[in-house]
Amino acid sequence: MVPRVLRARRRAQAAVAVCGALVLALGGCTASDDGDAGGPGGSSASSTPGPGGSAKVVPPEPGADFDYQIGGAYPPPDGVRVVSRDRTAKPAPGVYNICYVNTFQAQPGAESWWEAHHPDLLLRADGGGLVVDRDWDEALLDTSTAAKRARLAEVVGEWIDGCAAAGFQAVEADNLDSNERSEGLLTAGDNLAFGKLLTSRAHAAGLAIGQKNAAGLARQGRDAGFDFAVAEECGQYDECGAYADAYDDRVLVIEYRPDGLTAACADWGDRLSVVLRDLDVVREGDGGYLRRTC
Numbered sequence: 001m002v003p004r005v006l007r008a009r010r011r012a013q014a015a016v017a018v019c020g021a022l023v024l025a026l027g028g029c030t031a032s033d034d035g036d037a038g039g040p041g042g043s044s045a046s047s048t049p050g051p052g053g054s055a056k057v058v059p060p061e062p063g064a065d066f067d068y069q070i071g072g073a074y075p076p077p078d079g080v081r082v083v084s085r086d087r088t089a090k091p092a093p094g095v096y097n098i099c100y101v102n103t104f105q106a107q108p109g110a111e112s113w114w115e116a117h118h119p120d121l122l123l124r125a126d127g128g129g130l131v132v133d134r135d136w137d138e139a140l141l142d143t144s145t146a147a148k149r150a151r152l153a154e155v156v157g158e159w160i161d162g163c164a165a166a167g168f169q170a171v172e173a174d175n176l177d178s179n180e181r182s183e184g185l186l187t188a189g190d191n192l193a194f195g196k197l198l199t200s201r202a203h204a205a206g207l208a209i210g211q212k213n214a215a216g217l218a219r220q221g222r223d224a225g226f227d228f229a230v231a232e233e234c235g236q237y238d239e240c241g242a243y244a245d246a247y248d249d250r251v252l253v254i255e256y257r258p259d260g261l262t263a264a265c266a267d268w269g270d271r272l273s274v275v276l277r278d279l280d281v282v283r284e285g286d287g288g289y290l291r292r293t294c
Helices: 013-026 111-117 146-166 188-204 215-223 240-247 258-268
Strands: 066-069 082-086 096-102 170-174 208-212 228-232 251-255 273-277 291-293
Touching (some): 066 273, 096 146, 146 188, 188 215, 251 258
Parallel strands (some): 066 082, 082 096, 228 251, 251 273
Antiparallel strands (some): 273 291
16 A cells, blocks of 8 residues: 555644543543534435444435544534544534544553553564554554454443444544554454454444545455445545445545645545545644645
8 A cells, every 4th residue: 555645644632632641541531622412414314223223323424525623623614514523522513423533553642551451452562562653653452362352342442432422423443554554463354353343332332433544445344344434645545436435435535635635526526525634634723724625
């Protein structure tokens, strides 16, 4: 796979600063923002029954106007119907809300919590040192065995349940492709098996769940239970088709360069949700803020 420019995935840095690594690890902080939880705003015609038929899982509508706010929440621009925000933020009122969760790696600074509570669930090299995503200073979680995946699913599952309790309609599960940064210690199959546990947990909570990146795993991700995809720079790297085919156009595209937006809009603007954001995904009104659509 062609590497992303700086692997553009971004965090809600303000929430990290306020809440601290321990609270982020436990999922107990809620950042204040612009309103109460909103309604579903998804496609009820495409909803699927949850376990036992008790809950409806509603994925986002194909092509709905989308805003990516994981770097900080602000009122959605006019016309926006789908918003993705960090799990420490509140959902936006009146739109379909997706809850960003770092599901395959530890948040920056949270390693001490993992070391104190679940040290064996952090991926380690032969010498015992942590295997770290150097771009974002994130320790990888160890999905290499069924036992570890089950325990990780309990930890991450609490965060997913928190998204549901907060009023989100879906989860964005980041770093499905962590095996590519695992020094050969993890496989795509390991992560897909963990992903299947996460999709089951999300559906049990009544939430849709989206695969984040990893175009080469789009079809397998759909088979593992993911309901839609969140794709960074698929226009830039000509990968949108893989997601569109696997997820029936339920694809939320974030581009970080104007030429990527141009490419995504030319080929997919009439089918997929496409937005150009600044690389830091800052709040509207902050320096460097950028947002454009097709």
